[in-house]
Amino acid sequence: MGIVAAMFCFAQVSDLHLPPLPPVPLRALASKRALGYLSWYRKRKGIHRAEVLEALVADLTELHHDHVVVTGDVTNLSLPAEYRAAAQWLHGLAPADRVSVVPGNHDAYTPVPDPGFIGDWAAFMTCDSGAQAGTFPFVRKRGPVAFIGVSSAVPSPPFMATGRIGEMQLKRLESMLDALRGSGLLRIVLLHHPPQAGAVSARRRLTDAGQFRSVLSRAGAELVLHGHAHRALVGELPGPLGPIRVLGAASATASAHAGQQSAQYHAIRVRETKETWRISAESRCYDAAKGHFIGGPVSDMDITKRVAT
Numbered sequence: 001m002g003i004v005a006a007m008f009c010f011a012q013v014s015d016l017h018l019p020p021l022p023p024v025p026l027r028a029l030a031s032k033r034a035l036g037y038l039s040w041y042r043k044r045k046g047i048h049r050a051e052v053l054e055a056l057v058a059d060l061t062e063l064h065h066d067h068v069v070v071t072g073d074v075t076n077l078s079l080p081a082e083y084r085a086a087a088q089w090l091h092g093l094a095p096a097d098r099v100s101v102v103p104g105n106h107d108a109y110t111p112v113p114d115p116g117f118i119g120d121w122a123a124f125m126t127c128d129s130g131a132q133a134g135t136f137p138f139v140r141k142r143g144p145v146a147f148i149g150v151s152s153a154v155p156s157p158p159f160m161a162t163g164r165i166g167e168m169q170l171k172r173l174e175s176m177l178d179a180l181r182g183s184g185l186l187r188i189v190l191l192h193h194p195p196q197a198g199a200v201s202a203r204r205r206l207t208d209a210g211q212f213r214s215v216l217s218r219a220g221a222e223l224v225l226h227g228h229a230h231r232a233l234v235g236e237l238p239g240p241l242g243p244i245r246v247l248g249a250a251s252a253t254a255s256a257h258a259g260q261q262s263a264q265y266h267a268i269r270v271r272e273t274k275e276t277w278r279i280s281a282e283s284r285c286y287d288a289a290k291g292h293f294i295g296g297p298v299s300d301m302d303i304t305k306r307v308a309t
């Protein structure tokens, strides 16, 4: 085993659906938002709790992460006031170069008015290349990691929560993964919708998941992180040199409800040796009785560094 370098720690939080919902102007309900508001009022309002969000921030602060990634659905109804409140909340977490965000379907709930999330959240999506904010995928190299942020957030018809990456992004993603191969960096792809087949219902699927999987099977990646399912998931996708691990985080603000688990997020530690990356992903779970997050199951992976090709 080679020399052990310093450890890099980052958190993956997802599906925050940030509480509380700001006042909803009546005119905003003349769209799919009317259904979303009804669903929020009858269901989500009681699930995504301010006290869990507070406990989450306390836990993130205590654990001193080098970076935080947010895998989408920061808002509920894509209201301009929600984008602004979310930006403020994200800025409060850490300096923007230490927080990366990819949007989810709730962040592009209806055709997004300019500037929408791209305007308010630009600082968390800035690509190292200097490409214009809102151009996906973005690449942010931090410590031993290259975070590659993909957007699957597109407006969908009523009662649907599908996602789509699109050909242009997929093409750029393949070039980026190819360019980063052999760079010595751990390539971690971030997106909201689960890319593995059957992870969620057809109504909530990523419509071009097959094309995404094809890109990864050719170009490879070391890890994929997603949200959207509101439950922790572990999966694999075929890669050029073996399976690629896929981790899905549950909602980081949900209280336990209807048999569903309470809030959860991933605390991920990366230790680099000369030959491998040792990744340790801990599931931190909200304990309602204690009123804070506690350590849960840990998933360890050793990824052999590939030789540049």
Ligand SMILES: [Fe+2]
Pocket: 073, 104, 105, 106, 161, 192, 227, 228, 229
């Ligand atoms: Fe979602």
